[in-house]
Amino acid sequence: MDTLVAQLQRQFRDYTISLYHQGFLDDQFTELKKLQDECSPDFVAEVVSLFFEDCEKLIGNMARALDQTGNVDFSLVGSSVHQLKGSSSSVGAKRVKGLCVTFKECCDSQSFEGCVRCLQQVDIEYKSLKAKLQDLFNLEQQIVQAGGRIPQVDI
Amino acid sequence: MATTSTGDIEKTKSVEVKKKLNVLIVDDDPVIRKLHEIIIKSIGGISQTAKNGEEAVNIHRDGNASFDLILMDKEMPERDGLSATKKLREMKVTSMIIGVTTLADNEEERKAFMEAGLNHCLAKPLSKAKILPLINNLMDA
Numbered sequence: 001m002d003t004l005v006a007q008l009q010r011q012f013r014d015y016t017i018s019l020y021h022q023g024f025l026d027d028q029f030t031e032l033k034k035l036q037d038e039c040s041p042d043f044v045a046e047v048v049s050l051f052f053e054d055c056e057k058l059i060g061n062m063a064r065a066l067d068q069t070g071n072v073d074f075s076l077v078g079s080s081v082h083q084l085k086g087s088s089s090s091v092g093a094k095r096v097k098g099l100c101v102t103f104k105e106c107c108d109s110q111s112f113e114g115c116v117r118c119l120q121q122v123d124i125e126y127k128s129l130k131a132k133l134q135d136l137f138n139l140e141q142q143i144v145q146a147g148g149r150i151p152q153v154d155i
Numbered sequence: 156m157a158t159t160s161t162g163d164i165e166k167t168k169s170v171e172v173k174k175k176l177n178v179l180i181v182d183d184d185p186v187i188r189k190l191h192e193i194i195i196k197s198i199g200g201i202s203q204t205a206k207n208g209e210e211a212v213n214i215h216r217d218g219n220a221s222f223d224l225i226l227m228d229k230e231m232p233e234r235d236g237l238s239a240t241k242k243l244r245e246m247k248v249t250s251m252i253i254g255v256t257t258l259a260d261n262e263e264e265r266k267a268f269m270e271a272g273l274n275h276c277l278a279k280p281l282s283k284a285k286i287l288p289l290i291n292n293l294m295d296a
Contacts, residue, residue, distance in 0.1 A: 028280050028282075031280075031282045031283075031284075032190070034283070035193050035194065035197050035283065037197075040193055040196065040197075043193055046189065047186060047189050047190060047193075050185050050186045050189055051186045053185075054184065054185060054186050079230075082230060082257075083183070083184055085257070086184055086186075086187060086257060086279055087184050087186035087187060089257075089279055089280050090184075090186055090187050090190050090279060090280040090281075091186060091190075
């Protein structure tokens, strides 16, 4: 019969793999995990937290810029999209990064409807990723509290 | 893990850094600044950050700044990476400058950035694997 630790570790492994297979995360997230060590034990959580703060700020900027009916500064929107694409790429937020590519194209072609649609999708996607990573970090905590080690997951 | 005389050679896990690096990280994105800080720390270096090219230039104005390496983002408000690199070279800054570009940048844009005075260009996202061989090769040169 599996111990609690073994069950939690299996759950953690399965959940991590599903996040990659469903396209939420890519190899860059694996690179972040590799940088985490005893000198920087909370590094991934810190960077991810910064990323979600960045998302909120940039999405707010884009929403305000798109709210200027008839006078939208698409280059301003594009600049925020560019920044979001950079930060999402750096943390391995694959779906958010992908949406930013489409969003940038809408900015470049000055498609208001396209930009509004992309903004809505980016908002949904980053919130979804935030919830999933919170679940992942919670699983890590449970494993540690149960006296186990967080397993290395090969994708 | 072996440590020899202060400051010269450190071994960090299985990765050897031939000299302790002092790095200036220039990027307007706090996520990327944090990531690059940790990468530099993981290879035994120390770092300072600047939020844009203008801050990077201001850090050098009194002539006392001494960085082995500057990681320079390209697109930044106030002063972009190209302009900051040109200005730093005009100020006779001899640090290695590695430009950090995106995959969206085309060949002409990369070339213009290189011609501003970079030693090398890397595409985001940076990783330890990408940067370490480059730093060691450049330090050997």
